Amino acid sequence: MTRLPDVLTRRRFFGVYPSPVMSAGWLFLAAMIAAYGVANLLQSVAAARTDLHPGFDLRLLLSLGKRKTYLVGLFCQFAGFSLAFLARRDLPLFLVQAAVAAGLGVTTLLGVLVLKWRLPKAEVALLAALSCGLAGLVLAAQPHPSRPLGLAGVVGLAIALLVIAVVGFFAARLHGSHGSVALGSLAGVAFSAAAVASRPLAGADSIHQFVTDPLLYLLIAHSVVGQLLLGMAMQRGSTTSAVAAMDAAAAVPAAAVGLLLLGDEIQPGREWLAAAGFLVTLLAVIGLSFYAEPQHGHAHSRARVPVAAGRGSHRSD
Template sequence: MYALGVVAQSVASRRADRGLGGLGLLARLARDRLYLLGFAGQLGGFALAFLARAGLPLYLVQAGSSCAVGLATLFGALVLGWRVRPVEVAVLVVMALGLVLLVASATPSTAHDLPPMAAVVLFGLPLAVMAAAQRRVGRPVPLAALAGLAFAVVAVTSRTIADEPVLGLPLNALAWVMVAAALVGQSYLALALGRGSATSTVATMDATTVVLTSVVGIAALGDRVAPGREWWVGLGVALVVSGVLLLGFADRFTRAPARVAG
């Protein structure tokens, strides 16, 4: 669902970006059916990831989500005529191997609760700065990295509240931080997709998110690893992140940007 959403959003963002800021671009894209289809895919992927975070460590859930960049490449090849090269197939195999290592080393656990007010300040202030600084960032790679930072906040906050009763979420301050982070991340992602390659944009974003959430999850949230398999996690994350980056930047430097009608 993430992969289908990224491909649809990429095409829609390229034809809509006319130098608008992130929120202005989102307002224009809200009237684009193709973008809304892609957003629905992103929303469905987020819902599934949110449910998974209730009992699984972030290093596994985020690594699994990041593999959407490989599926996006395959979908682009089948539907949009992207050329998939042998090196990309090899990279997809490496990513799959990394994901297998993470699955084999993950142990289900419930995350430690974060102090609500401290977490709101810790996450809210950087999000406010990011929202105010969107017009000052113009290049796709920094935009994608900042999108990854915002989505890392989404992952960390949702990991701590995913096991809470659904009806109580509107009263949880962290739930609103999660929503704000998702909006900021989505606006940065829209800008990055409009100005750069879809694959390299998602690669940069996902690599940022996977690394940050893996560290925070193990260090602060109590994400557990099967005894004796700690190095499996390190190797698995390294393989997934390396594969994501290689796939993204190989696409950036060797594939001509797709022409978009509009």
């Protein structure tokens, strides 16, 4: 009984009162999927309307920031990130990171309905497989708070940030589908590192502990680098391809770290379901990165996107 007030205080800091059986993380997870789906669509439209940046250039973010469409998409992405942060407080990383990929299904559905995207049958089948894999993970996941990451983990995240930035500098020279997949994958690794940082950070007992934790600033740095890499990836090819590559790269490292270091749990007897669900989800996302066709790449974005998304190609939206 002496520990009960501490638990309630920790929950109250983030406005969450989950129980082991019915965690509020499930609600955050569902809202996160919708937010990321809308964010991917809006940011891809803005990236297609922005002049192509051939290198690893932070000015791309400034150019994108002048467009209302990108800013709204960025707001949706921030909302999705915040919801994912809250979901990671109790839900394992292998579930949350795989669920991020489900936002791709929302993006694709909106693209078909709003921008009149045409999907090949293979892409439709892969999206169905993605949904089945995610369903398996939901049934297998066991809500549980995170363990502390430790000093070694903090240093590892700092080194990973430097490596991602250096590799991204050279990957920015790639163009077309290869550049889209390479840069999207690097963005995924950066977002995966941010997810690893956010899982233990979400268990902060107070605002002071939250703002003084180095994980917060590593989370922000990885997110900025990931956002830049994703913007460049979306300029070079299919939105589905870029986002699918990002989601695939974001899922595996975070899932491994969560299970090995952060105490993520699987419901007893459902280990096979978790493994199968994760494998199906991962293969579906990887498949989407290869089968996806460009919806509004720079080669034809000026001709197609304004017609599908709105009137006039000279608006800053």
